[in-house]
Amino acid sequence: MSHGAEPLAHSAPTADAEPQTYAEHIGAVVEMARANAEALALFCMDGAGFVETVVDAATYHDLGKLDPANQDGLRAGRHGVLPWDHIDAGVAHLMREGAEGAAWLVRAHHSPGLPCWAEHFVADGRRLRGRRSGTDYEPHDIQTARTDRLLADYLAIHETCLGQQHAPSLRPARHGLATRLKLSCLVDADHTDTAGFDTGRGPPPEAPPPRWRERLEALDWYVAALPSSGNPERDRNRADFYAACRTATLDAPFVACKGPVGLGKTTAVTAFLLRAADAHRLRRLFIVAPYTNVISQAVKRLRDAVTLPGEDPEEVVAEHHHRADFQSVDTRDLAVTWRAPIVVTTAVQFFETLAANAPSRLRKLHALPGSAVFLDEAHAALPTPLWQQNWRWLRELAGHWSCRFVLASGSLARFWEKEAVVAEGKCELPELMPSPLAQRVLRAETRRISYATLGRLADVDKLTDAVLAAPGPHLVILNTVQSAAVVARALAKEAGDRNVMHVSTALCPRDRSAVIAKIATRLGEPDRDWMLVATSCVEAGVDFSFRTAFRERFSAASLIQIGGRVNRHGECEHGGCVFDFVIDSGNGLVLHPAATAPAGVLGRLFKEGAFAADQIDPADLVTRAMDRELREKVQAQGDPLTKAERDRDYPSVAALGRVIDVDTRLVVVDPQLKQALEHRAHLPFRTLLNGSVQLWANKIDALGLSPVHRGHDIFWFPYRYDPGFLGYMAGVLELEDFAERGFAIYD
Known part of the structure; x- marks a missing residue:
């Protein structure tokens, strides 16, 4: 480092630009990280300690950049190389001062993120020291020796740059969700300042204020102006359900809501949570759904309903998933960092963020405490084996971080009542829908849809015969992309190309959207003698209403979910029917490897006559099925996700907590x-x-x-x-x- 030169944090982004000084970067990151932590601390039990740990980490997160060799690399421009890992110095100083919690954050604020505790704190472990990657001891030992030799010099330069001393607080690490939230505060500040310097855009835009009471009033006007469905009974049930949610006096951190399709769950539950957000002065409202098509519909509805005069709808209701469009960089930032008042995101984004160890994935997590959360289609949000640990996280968010939850679905599995699913978290939740209304709705649901099984079909020809013999239009759901294509081709040969449509992920998103639009149009035409062959991509979140459906056996939840695509609005006087079937592989058909266990449970439910009762309770059936599925899996495999979290094995938690684990x-x-x-x-x-x-x-x-x-x-x-x-x-x-x-x- 040149004598008297101002130490740098980042090289100049372009040849004609100035570099960012160390003092500028550290000062900005400390300020933003403190602001993130203080905003969150209003909703946690140990707010002061939380803020102190984050500020300690922010103050020393880049201390190793003051190494003279690293400074030479920074002054060489964007092609320069920093030969020494710059996180080791901050870790070394904080560990020596007893600020272990802050040391974990410095260690993890760059990839690969939060490490495994056992790898660092065994007898001969490195205790967070050394380089971030690599298993050979020698490079780590060389790094550690250099840091120890020069640490006093780094600290002297650091204090000169900032013009003051900072004494870290003596705080041990509090692991799990608390560590992820603290790291989120730091990473968001670091990434925000670095991106602002690189792009010249400056700080991100301020999110609109919550204004929960005004948004609730706007939602009331929106719902009152909705047109009639043409079904008086359904209109009455929708109005009564909205009124019940709007005036509910429940004040519990968790509330359950089972409501079938067409009841207006999105607007009704949103009304309930807007009241809760106003009463508890919450920061945000999250709506979490398992499918992007559910999200897109909800976003459009909410932007129309709760955007106030003079506001940009995209800034008020942020849509966060991989297929979302953004009108500007600012609205994209509000979505991907979860800073908008209302955030609509996927179950994959929500739950994989809770489990994450990578700084980029955790950046947005600090926005969650102090929020109301609507888990829509909760039965489909997670694979059953992931619920035990995720339920612990949700309970911690409610108990320690001031979150409120509504779990809703037309076939809501009461998994929280099953010890096999949630272990020590077993409990009962209050119901949002009043019992008299629930009974009335359930009777209407029983008239709307029924379920039967065709058992095992010998081949595609037998399936084709069954489909063509039933009243149309028909919906046929297969478990794999290949099976759906084979069946669609076979049906097209029998019924003619014009009478068979097909949609699955074999079509790219652009073509899939075009086909779905054609399906919606065709369902409104008088011709009923046609069929749609698909995979589970149309299982939920699309406003389709067929006369009859056929569903290759998978889980009880999948079967009942397809019931929401049959006679959806009660237009068929005698009701619709969903037929379950089993078909062997061969002749192009491919079985889904994940179907074996849940399909076995569903088959036993049919043998027990569970679907033959005069009045079927979908939630009860799905709860029973989930309980059986998990009992069988846990007996065979245990719960590796819970064990990894207990062992503070952050990389394994992130891997095991993936909602969709596909290569x-x-x-x-x-x-x-x-x-x-x-x-x-x-x-x-x-x-x-x-x-x-x-x-x-x-x-x-x-x-x-x-x-x-x-x-x-x-x-x-x-x-x-x-x-x-x-x-x-x-x-x-x-x-x-x-x-x-x-x-x-x-x-």
Whole structure:
């Protein structure tokens, strides 16, 4: 480092720009991290201690950048290299001062994030010291020795830059969710200041104020102006349900709400939570749903309902998922950092953030404490085995971080009552829907839909016969993309191409949206003699109403969920029916590996006559099925996620807590996108996503797909792609047909 030169934190982003000094960066990060922590601390039990730990970490998070070799790298510009890991110095100083909680944050504020406690605190462990990556001891020992030798120099320069001393507080680490929340406060501040310096945009925009009472009044006006559904009984139930939620006096941290389709759960539960947010001075309202199509519908409805005059709807109701569009960088920032008053996001984003150890995933978490949370379609939010640990996190958010929850679904499994699911968290929750109304709605639901099983079908021909014999329009759901394509093709041969539609992830998002729009249009036409073959992508969140459905056996929740796509608005006087069936693999059909256990439970429920009662309670059936599924799984495997969290094994928690654990690759099916990528054109991620599909990594090899660019993980699909029917499965089935028939080459 040059004598007398101002120490740097970041190199200049461009040749004609100035670098960022160490003092500027540390000062800004401390200020923002403190603000994040103080805003959160209003809603936690040990607010003062929380803030102190975050500020200690922010103060020393980049201390190692003051190493003279690192300063030389920073002054060399963006192509310069920092030869020494800059996090070790802050960790060393904080551990020596007894501020272990802050040391964990400094250690984790860059990738790979929060480490495993056992790897660092065994007898010969490194106690958070050394480099961030690598298993060889020698590089860590060299790093540690250099830090120990120069630490006093770093601290002297640090104090000179900031013009003051800072004594860290003597605080041990409080592990689990508390550590993730503290790291979130630090990482958000660090990333925000760094991004502002790199882009020149300055601080992010302020989010609109909550104004909960005004938004509730606007929601009242919106609901009052909704048109009639044409079904007097349904209109009456909707109005009574909204009124019950709007005036409910429940003041519990957790509330359950079971309400079938068409009852207006989104607006009614939102009214209840807006009152709770106003009464408890909460910061945000989260609406969490398992499917992006559910989210998009909810976002549109809420933006229309609760945006006040002069406000930008995107700033009030933020839509956060991988397919969301944003009108500006500012509205995107409000969404991805969860800073808008109302955030609508996926169950994947919500629950994987709770389990995360990576700083980029945890950045937004500090926005959650002090919030009302609506878990919509709660039965489908998580795989059953993940509920035990996630239920602990939710209870901690309610008990220690002032959150309020409503769990809602038309087939809401009361998993919190089952010890096999939630262990020591077993409890009873108050119901949001009054009992007399619930009984009236359940009677109407029993008239609307029934369930039956066809048992085991020998082959696709038998399934085709059953579908064609039932009243239409028909919905046929298969468990795998390939099976859906095989059945769609078989039905098209029997009923004609025009009478069969198909939708699955074999179609890219752009083509899938076009097909779904055509389905909605066709359902409104008088022609009833047609069918839709699909996967579970239409199981929820789409306003479809078929006459009859056929569902390949999976889980009780999946079967009942399909009931929401049949006779949805009660338009069929004699009710609709969902037929369960089992079909063997072979002749192109592929079984879903995750279906075995839940399908076995569902089969036993049918044998026990659970679906033959005069009045079926969907919530009771799904609860019984979930209990049985988890008992069988826990007996066989235990609960590795709970164990990893108890052991403070943060990387394993993040891996085991993944809601969707798939190894897929992005495969381009649009030739124009391929050409643009080959010419290295800059493409917005949404544009790329809309013209691509996701394929399992092993299928990439089996199909012989090549990357668009060598060394990249974006591939090209060279076979036939059918944008209006089978998508990429058109090419896959042609390959399978070709292989089955065999071939010969003649000279």
